[in-house]
Amino acid sequence: MATTRRGRPPGGPERWNALVQAAYRCLAEGGFERLRMRDVAAQVGIDHSSIHHHFPTKQDLVIAVVDHTTRQFWSTTPPEGSAVERLRGHLATLRQKIVGQPELHIVLRELDLRARRDPELREIIAGREEGWRNSLRTLLTDAAAAGALAPGVDPATGAELVIATVKGASLASDRADDVLELLERLLIRT
Amino acid sequence: MATTRRGRPPGGPERWNALVQAAYRCLAEGGFERLRMRDVAAQVGIDHSSIHHHFPTKQDLVIAVVDHTTRQFWSTTPPEGSAVERLRGHLATLRQKIVGQPELHIVLRELDLRARRDPELREIIAGREEGWRNSLRTLLTDAAAAGALAPGVDPATGAELVIATVKGASLASDRADDVLELLERLLIRT
Amino acid sequence: MATTRRGRPPGGPERWNALVQAAYRCLAEGGFERLRMRDVAAQVGIDHSSIHHHFPTKQDLVIAVVDHTTRQFWSTTPPEGSAVERLRGHLATLRQKIVGQPELHIVLRELDLRARRDPELREIIAGREEGWRNSLRTLLTDAAAAGALAPGVDPATGAELVIATVKGASLASDRADDVLELLERLLIRT
Amino acid sequence: MATTRRGRPPGGPERWNALVQAAYRCLAEGGFERLRMRDVAAQVGIDHSSIHHHFPTKQDLVIAVVDHTTRQFWSTTPPEGSAVERLRGHLATLRQKIVGQPELHIVLRELDLRARRDPELREIIAGREEGWRNSLRTLLTDAAAAGALAPGVDPATGAELVIATVKGASLASDRADDVLELLERLLIRT
DNA sequence: GATGAATGAGCGTTCATTCAT
DNA sequence: TATGAATGAACGCTCATTCAT
Numbered sequence: 001m002a003t004t005r006r007g008r009p010p011g012g013p014e015r016w017n018a019l020v021q022a023a024y025r026c027l028a029e030g031g032f033e034r035l036r037m038r039d040v041a042a043q044v045g046i047d048h049s050s051i052h053h054h055f056p057t058k059q060d061l062v063i064a065v066v067d068h069t070t071r072q073f074w075s076t077t078p079p080e081g082s083a084v085e086r087l088r089g090h091l092a093t094l095r096q097k098i099v100g101q102p103e104l105h106i107v108l109r110e111l112d113l114r115a116r117r118d119p120e121l122r123e124i125i126a127g128r129e130e131g132w133r134n135s136l137r138t139l140l141t142d143a144a145a146a147g148a149l150a151p152g153v154d155p156a157t158g159a160e161l162v163i164a165t166v167k168g169a170s171l172a173s174d175r176a177d178d179v180l181e182l183l184e185r186l187l188i189r190t
Numbered sequence: 191m192a193t194t195r196r197g198r199p200p201g202g203p204e205r206w207n208a209l210v211q212a213a214y215r216c217l218a219e220g221g222f223e224r225l226r227m228r229d230v231a232a233q234v235g236i237d238h239s240s241i242h243h244h245f246p247t248k249q250d251l252v253i254a255v256v257d258h259t260t261r262q263f264w265s266t267t268p269p270e271g272s273a274v275e276r277l278r279g280h281l282a283t284l285r286q287k288i289v290g291q292p293e294l295h296i297v298l299r300e301l302d303l304r305a306r307r308d309p310e311l312r313e314i315i316a317g318r319e320e321g322w323r324n325s326l327r328t329l330l331t332d333a334a335a336a337g338a339l340a341p342g343v344d345p346a347t348g349a350e351l352v353i354a355t356v357k358g359a360s361l362a363s364d365r366a367d368d369v370l371e372l373l374e375r376l377l378i379r380t
Numbered sequence: 381m382a383t384t385r386r387g388r389p390p391g392g393p394e395r396w397n398a399l400v401q402a403a404y405r406c407l408a409e410g411g412f413e414r415l416r417m418r419d420v421a422a423q424v425g426i427d428h429s430s431i432h433h434h435f436p437t438k439q440d441l442v443i444a445v446v447d448h449t450t451r452q453f454w455s456t457t458p459p460e461g462s463a464v465e466r467l468r469g470h471l472a473t474l475r476q477k478i479v480g481q482p483e484l485h486i487v488l489r490e491l492d493l494r495a496r497r498d499p500e501l502r503e504i505i506a507g508r509e510e511g512w513r514n515s516l517r518t519l520l521t522d523a524a525a526a527g528a529l530a531p532g533v534d535p536a537t538g539a540e541l542v543i544a545t546v547k548g549a550s551l552a553s554d555r556a557d558d559v560l561e562l563l564e565r566l567l568i569r570t
Numbered sequence: 571m572a573t574t575r576r577g578r579p580p581g582g583p584e585r586w587n588a589l590v591q592a593a594y595r596c597l598a599e600g601g602f603e604r605l606r607m608r609d610v611a612a613q614v615g616i617d618h619s620s621i622h623h624h625f626p627t628k629q630d631l632v633i634a635v636v637d638h639t640t641r642q643f644w645s646t647t648p649p650e651g652s653a654v655e656r657l658r659g660h661l662a663t664l665r666q667k668i669v670g671q672p673e674l675h676i677v678l679r680e681l682d683l684r685a686r687r688d689p690e691l692r693e694i695i696a697g698r699e700e701g702w703r704n705s706l707r708t709l710l711t712d713a714a715a716a717g718a719l720a721p722g723v724d725p726a727t728g729a730e731l732v733i734a735t736v737k738g739a740s741l742a743s744d745r746a747d748d749v750l751e752l753l754e755r756l757l758i759r760t
Numbered sequence: 761g762a763t764g765a766a767t768g769a770g771c772g773t774t775c776a777t778t779c780a781t
Numbered sequence: 782t783a784t785g786a787a788t789g790a791a792c793g794c795t796c797a798t799t800c801a802t
Contacts, residue, residue, distance in 0.1 A: 032222075112299075113303065154372075160359075161373060164369045165355045167357070168356065171303075172350075179351050182347045186377070187376070
């Protein structure tokens with residue numbers, strides 16, 4: 001009825017992305033309890049039953065959100081420089097994200113909790129976290145080799161400490177900056 | 191589990207406690223999404239409508255759970271000893287609880303997230319956390335005065351670091367012990 | 381435990397009356413849809429389960445309200461005077477009641493409607509209305525015999541007209557006065 | 571009852587109308603107390619939850635019933651003839667409806683009472699009644715100008731008298747015919 | 761009498777999902 | 782692809798009623 005513009009059907013991958021982002025926003029605002037297919041569809045301007053053409057089930061949409069969310073942490077580590085410089089760069093980026101996009105980490109915490117009861121989510125999230133963990137371990141090992149780490153810090157445990165503190169700090173984004181700065185000072189020799 | 195005292199039939203404040211504990215368990219197992227009045231009632235062995243005799247609304251039950259949960263952290267700090275000893279004692283207790291009752295901290299994280307959208311919960315939880323924060327600050331201030339703190343650690347920020355790390359570590363209870371032990375070493379001079 | 385005052389147990393017929401009046405008020409305010417045993421009991425200051433000691437079922441309470449309500453129309457006709465004077469007196473009293481106690485007639489209309497689906501109520505209310513009808517017929521017959529009625533008015537139909545108009549007028553109490561005054565003028569020769 | 575047109579499956583605006591009529595019937599039979607979404611749905615042959623696809627809330631359905639019910643009184647006044655003829659025609663139609671569809675006025679009385687506690691309903695019903703009132707006033711004013719009204723009848727009050735009597739008479743449909751015939755004779759000069 | 765505890769049927773509403781169009 | 786219609790299980794909550802104390 002309407003003139004199809006340049007042969008591209010309305011929707012397509014753009015719609016897919018729009019839905020994922022809408023779901024992300026819903027999750028950030030109201031958590032899993034208030035994540036409703038209807039609301040997500042409404043934000044994109046389509047009928048709530050149409051959403052199932054893009055994501056057969058709600059779970060599929062959630063998984064796409066997980067993917068979209070964790071993807072935002074790819075390449076937060078500067079590729080150049082010494083191990084210490086790259087570690088500092090990584091932590092600085094995380095700090096920035098917590099302060100500048102507090103909802104980003106909130107969604108991650110929401111997913112962490114959800115993953116405890118959802119094996120499918122658990123596996124995906126554990127996989128992504130494992131990547132982060134390995135990256136941190138390498139950085140800390142290299143820093144330790146360069147004698148830049150506080151004495152007695154096992155790189156593996158240090159990586160866990162960073163992960164735990166980042167996660168915990170993200171629950172109170174207005175205090176996260178100072179907390180992570182202190183952690184950095186305690187961990188890295190100056 | 192409870193000794194029936196002098197043949198008294200079930201009911202009374204014991205029922206109230208049983209309901210709170212049942213709700214706590216449901217929350218630990220399935221989060222807020224799966225907290226159902228019917229399940230809580232079933233665990234206690236009463237009809238789901240009878241819950242409303244004890245808790246007019248679901249929210250009232252949730253608040254009782256918040257109270258019950260946060261109350262478990264009263265007096266986790268030994269009353270005697272030097273500031274450092276008391277701080278170590280406090281952290282040791284937290285470590286024990288995370289490892290021994292992982293669901294306890296999971297419920298707390300669930301409540302943290304929920305509190306973001308529930309002003310009533312937020313106020314209660316913020317109040318409890320403020321108590322913890324003040325206690326940590328005092329401990330760290332005293333430890334600093336005794337020269338037992340790592341150099342350059344502001345007691346207030348140190349308290350935030352402890353809070354953040356404990357919260358984050360509780361999301362992965364099997365790694366929490368090492369993480370908190372490392373934090374302690376970094377924070378306290380040996 | 382408390383000193384029984386002059387041997388009379390607390391409650392008794394006074395409580396019974398208080399409950400009926402409370403139910404009457406609830407009915408006036410919210411209709412049958414909002415007539416709740418709990419609210420009635422609360423207005424009297426007793427537990428909602430205690431109400432069943434006075435009225436085994438809700439229906440029993442409703443019937444008592446019917447009785448209490450219709451009883452307020454006994455002796456609305458002056459015992460002395462000519463038929464016309466007594467008819468005028470009767471209508472004047474009804475007008476006064478509609479204007480002064482609008483809720484009284486509202487409850488009656490509520491009961492009229494309810495009686496359509498409740499045979500027990502229907503019988504009681506029909507009986508009370510029959511008394512009113514007979515009284516009106518006698519008055520109108522006597523007035524007709526005295527030549528005081530508008531020409532062509534059959535006393536029986538005239539009685540029905542009065543009943544219908546009073547009922548309808550009571551639904552808009554602020555206009556009832558003028559309406560009933562006009563009816564009186566049309567019906568009675570001056 | 572309805573002819574299925576060209577094999578179209580059930581649904582669409584026909585469903586909407588069927589639901590309104592089913593609700594109307596429920597209301598006529600059992601009043602507001604027994605108006606249940608489940609019963610309405612069952613009468614139409616759909617699941618009770620499907621109602622909400624057509625009427626988001628019960629109140630929306632009720633309002634549609636109000637509309638459907640009051641709409642039945644549009645154009646009950648013959649467009650041609652003298653004022654007296656048109657007034658007689660109007661009253662005759664009302665009499666017919668009360669006798670032929672007693673439930674119609676019962677529903678209206680139910681709505682009158684409900685409107686006392688429901689501002690939304692009150693406004694709608696008051697608006698519809700105002701139309702009726704104005705129509706009656708015009709008719710009576712014209713009749714008065716033609717000298718066809720009983721002496722001393724103010725058209726505005728006369729209109730109220732008609733409204734009140736029609737409402738009251740509708741509560742006892744088997745007597746309504748005589749009552750309204752008498753009212754007509756008293757009001758209109760012959 | 762009065763109460764606290766419990767019951768159970770039932771209510772309006774929600775929501776992911778299915779399916780014919 | 783998109784929609785309108787429908788489903789069915791589930792939810793929090795209500796309320797008259799029962800009964801042991």
